Amino acid sequence: MSSSISIAQITDTHLFEDIDQYLVGIPTDRSFKAVLAEIKQNISKVDLLLLTGDLSQDSSAASYQRLRDHLDKHEIPAYCLAGNHDDWQIMQTHLPSKYVHLKRSLNIGNWQILLLSSVVVGAVHGYLADAELAWLDQSLNAARDRHILIAFHHPAIPIGSPWMDGICLTNQDQFWEICDRYPQIKVVLNGHAHQDFDKIHQTTHNSVRCLVSPSTCVQFQPQNPNFQIDNQSAGFRHLELFSDGSMQTKIHRLKHNRFIANLHAIGY
Ligand SMILES: [Fe+2]
Numbered sequence: 578m579s580s581s582i583s584i585a586q587i588t589d590t591h592l593f594e595d596i597d598q599y600l601v602g603i604p605t606d607r608s609f610k611a612v613l614a615e616i617k618q619n620i621s622k623v624d625l626l627l628l629t630g631d632l633s634q635d636s637s638a639a640s641y642q643r644l645r646d647h648l649d650k651h652e653i654p655a656y657c658l659a660g661n662h663d664d665w666q667i668m669q670t671h672l673p674s675k676y677v678h679l680k681r682s683l684n685i686g687n688w689q690i691l692l693l694s695s696v697v698v699g700a701v702h703g704y705l706a707d708a709e710l711a712w713l714d715q716s717l718n719a720a721r722d723r724h725i726l727i728a729f730h731h732p733a734i735p736i737g738s739p740w741m742d743g744i745c746l747t748n749q750d751q752f753w754e755i756c757d758r759y760p761q762i763k764v765v766l767n768g769h770a771h772q773d774f775d776k777i778h779q780t781t782h783n784s785v786r787c788l789v790s791p792s793t794c795v796q797f798q799p800q801n802p803n804f805q806i807d808n809q810s811a812g813f814r815h816l817e818l819f820s821d822g823s824m825q826t827k828i829h830r831l832k833h834n835r836f837i838a839n840l841h842a843i844g845y
Pocket of ligand 1 (some may be wrong): 591792
């Protein structure tokens with residue numbers, strides 16, 4: 578167990594330029610800091626943080642600078658990718674630091690982590706562009722002896738909520754056609770859906786664990802055909818990757834009902 582790679586996934590932080598701004602009744606800066614503190618308190622060893630998009634709600638420089646400063650204080654390497662609310666140019670300018678990175682590929686132990694961009698500028702849904710898929714194919718071809726975790730923002734398979742499934746990855750067939758050729762892919766890790774989701778996706782030659790995780794602020798109700806705010810706490814996902822390619826994962830949520838959406842704030 579001690580040789581495992583320990584990863585905390587943080588997703589959909591939705592920070593604002595204004596530190597005190599709320600999203601659906603939740604102060605996103607404070608809920609993010611509470612989740613970071615929870616990681617530090619409850620996970621004895623964290624090798625790296627993976628931030629899977631929608632880091633900022635308003636793409637402001639100040640929101641990325643504050644995110645960087647919070648992460649730097651924890652002194653754990655953090656790898657970030659963009660979501661539909663993010664601006665990649667502004668992220669590149671204001672996010673990188675000694676601890677915060679925008680690398681697309683990371684080797685650790687027997688594993689390789691590939692970070693893709695599923696962002697379509699100006700749109701809410703996701704799409705992996707031809708260049709992104711070609712890079713994925715090439716990276717997988719060069720890493721046949723490694724176990725692979727692929728991360729990007731938009732869920733890679735339907736998660737059972739038609740409203741959300743309509744704004745997930747829209748070229749899933751193209752993505753899975755490539756994945757089917759590389760049995761070393763073990764995990765696909767996404768954000769965007771603000772909920773816990775865990776399912777094995779079977780392709781012709783491969784089975785891949787598909788994971789989606791709670792936001793550090795607002796939660797969406799699982800399995801609901803329509804958009805509905807959920808009354809669960811903010812949280813994060815802990816993953817342990819083992820050298821034989823197996824893995825374990827668990828969702829952690831803040832206790833004592835801290836940072837639950839205020840449904841009155843949006844008229845529910
Ligand atoms: Fe989000």
